[in-house]
Amino acid sequence: MIDILKAQLSSELASGTQLPKEQIYQLLENPKSIEHGHLAFPVFMLAKELKKAPPLIAQELKAKFDGKISHVEQITSVGGYLNFTFDLKYLQNLLSHAVADSTSGKVRLGYQKPKNERVVIDYSSPNVAKPMSIGHLRATMIGQAVRNLADSQGYQVTGLNYLGDWGVQFGKLAYAYSEWPAGKNKNYDFTQKPFEALYQLYVDFHKAAEENPELDAKGSLTFKRLEEGDKEIEKIWKMFLDISLNEYKRIYGLLNVNFDLIQGESFYNDKLESTVELINKKGLLAESDGAQVVFLDDDMPPCIIKKSDGASLYATRDIASAIHRHDGMKGDHLLYVVGVDQNLHFRQVFKVLEKMGYDWAKRCHHVAFGMYRFKDIGKMSTRKGNVIFMDDVLNKSIELAEKIIEEKNPDLSDKKLIAQQVGVGAIVFNDLSSDRIKNVDFDWDRVLDFEGDSGPYVQYCAVRCKSILRKFEGEIPVETEIPLASSEEKTLVKQLLLYPEILSISYKNFKPSFLAQYLLEVCKAFGSFYTHNKILDDNLDEKTKLARLRLVQCTETLLTEGLKTLGIQSPQKM
RNA sequence: GCGGUCGUAGCUCAGCUGGAUAGAGUACCAGACUACGAAUCUGGUGGUCGCAGGUUCGACUCCUGCCGACCGCGCCA
Numbered sequence: 001m002i003d004i005l006k007a008q009l010s011s012e013l014a015s016g017t018q019l020p021k022e023q024i025y026q027l028l029e030n031p032k033s034i035e036h037g038h039l040a041f042p043v044f045m046l047a048k049e050l051k052k053a054p055p056l057i058a059q060e061l062k063a064k065f066d067g068k069i070s071h072v073e074q075i076t077s078v079g080g081y082l083n084f085t086f087d088l089k090y091l092q093n094l095l096s097h098a099v100a101d102s103t104s105g106k107v108r109l110g111y112q113k114p115k116n117e118r119v120v121i122d123y124s125s126p127n128v129a130k131p132m133s134i135g136h137l138r139a140t141m142i143g144q145a146v147r148n149l150a151d152s153q154g155y156q157v158t159g160l161n162y163l164g165d166w167g168v169q170f171g172k173l174a175y176a177y178s179e180w181p182a183g184k185n186k187n188y189d190f191t192q193k194p195f196e197a198l199y200q201l202y203v204d205f206h207k208a209a210e211e212n213p214e215l216d217a218k219g220s221l222t223f224k225r226l227e228e229g230d231k232e233i234e235k236i237w238k239m240f241l242d243i244s245l246n247e248y249k250r251i252y253g254l255l256n257v258n259f260d261l262i263q264g265e266s267f268y269n270d271k272l273e274s275t276v277e278l279i280n281k282k283g284l285l286a287e288s289d290g291a292q293v294v295f296l297d298d299d300m301p302p303c304i305i306k307k308s309d310g311a312s313l314y315a316t317r318d319i320a321s322a323i324h325r326h327d328g329m330k331g332d333h334l335l336y337v338v339g340v341d342q343n344l345h346f347r348q349v350f351k352v353l354e355k356m357g358y359d360w361a362k363r364c365h366h367v368a369f370g371m372y373r374f375k376d377i378g379k380m381s382t383r384k385g386n387v388i389f390m391d392d393v394l395n396k397s398i399e400l401a402e403k404i405i406e407e408k409n410p411d412l413s414d415k416k417l418i419a420q421q422v423g424v425g426a427i428v429f430n431d432l433s434s435d436r437i438k439n440v441d442f443d444w445d446r447v448l449d450f451e452g453d454s455g456p457y458v459q460y461c462a463v464r465c466k467s468i469l470r471k472f473e474g475e476i477p478v479e480t481e482i483p484l485a486s487s488e489e490k491t492l493v494k495q496l497l498l499y500p501e502i503l504s505i506s507y508k509n510f511k512p513s514f515l516a517q518y519l520l521e522v523c524k525a526f527g528s529f530y531t532h533n534k535i536l537d538d539n540l541d542e543k544t545k546l547a548r549l550r551l552v553q554c555t556e557t558l559l560t561e562g563l564k565t566l567g568i569q570s571p572q573k574m
Numbered sequence: 575g576c577g578g579u580c581g582u583a584g585c586u587c588a589g590c591u592g593g594a595u596a597g598a599g600u601a602c603c604a605g606a607c608u609a610c611g612a613a614u615c616u617g618g619u620g621g622u623c624g625c626a627g628g629u630u631c632g633a634c635u636c637c638u639g640c641c642g643a644c645c646g647c648g649c650c651a
Binding site for chain 2: 029030031033036040042044047048054078079080081166168265288289290292298299302304306307308309311313314317339340343344345347368370378404409433434435437438439443449451452454457459461463464468471472501502505508511513514518520521524527530532534537552573574
């Protein structure tokens, strides 16, 4: 919505100055404070060519344009800035109509026109047979949010869950399941709790293998049989896959996450050989210490395509998969939501693609995120057992939400559902609200904080809006008739108008944190508006009341939409 | 050693393509519920934005160097 104002203002300013419209559009900024109006134009860059002091230029421009720009009520010059204040009623209705289009299902709030370009985004991607850790929360929720953001920008989107379903570990697990005597004796409960049983088997076997390396060898042999197409082993492997998918489905349900496609690494098993040939045909393959590699320029180490024993590697598979995502899945932009520790790997893979002559390699992005760590012992490790499981975090948070509801709102119906929405929302928001690239020291107190800048705070704000709207019995017209002129109202309206722009820069940077931070700003603006301006007051004149109610409605829609984009639910009551 | 990322208030963090007096939360102090929901709101204390240069009308933001933390570096994924 602010983009509409910018476009309009820049074209009107362009017609009166020598500057091109696009440049003015670029320069226009959103002032932090409402006191500086709705849009500001810094004139410093004009100083050199005009050989005048910036404040003087601003004054002259003010004189030139004052009263001549549509919907602009006031222009002020402050130092080297030209500040534009728009007609308040016009802004309220701009917002109101955008929201009306959204509620009527015409265009979702802040959404761009559909583009004929596809984004294929790889996210979550857990390893079969292993429970998801708190780290997977990032891979999952950042991915889901970026996917929703891509959607908002008009892209066609394929959300892809690329499961780690191939590798020696499955040979080991299959061996442990079918032949390992110690495994058979322990009676793992595969009927009642199959996933727990699977993981326990994994842990026990690895422990045993540490003392008895022979077990690892047996596992490797079993994997070889799997690779060679042994039907018995394949059956077991498929069972592991089913068990894991079932468990993941439960967690994704809880997180409200969905994929367009679930695909395993094994999908590329029969496409690796042709990929190696393709790389070879392009003359990129070279031998080095018995292995087949692609040498990369600059400071990057070579990318190994084929081991000296002829087997392929991680990179080989990712190259095959990237080509498939582009050619087969018609992806114009390939996004990989994967931890920052994989940085070199992706740089290498993208470089190889580039050397293969694929210009779309520059539209491949590693959407990296920092790692969860322990403050005292550092890195989390599933192997060493010092890891926080996602399930535990979610359950603890939901429990806490239940407890708080019991304290604050014991008569609430659907307590279970709401505790889930709030508990999960708190975890997800906490994860998405800071810059994804930063490492996070895991801290229960911080994760389970429902006050201040938090998910429940945003949800609570939306709930208050809903509560007011429920209390009012009449119709609220879309068109508001009077301007809302208190500073809190002006600030809130101005804040709400920024939404589309936030979605856009949030996607461009693949940073859901921008949106999360913005929603907090909106809530602060609303909180202030709410405490200082009566809404359902009988002494209030009808037009003001309706205008305020419409503002509440707009805030509610925007918050709910914003949360939804982050993958967070917005409860009716809490 | 080489490469990548990060370093902002006591603590946890925002700060969009460089822009107006560097912002929140938390903690601490002081206020506001017979009230549209206090999971809230209003004040206050708290910062040489790691350090040193450079580019620019203007630098937390861009460049260089240094210091510190973390991650990665040929046959694991």
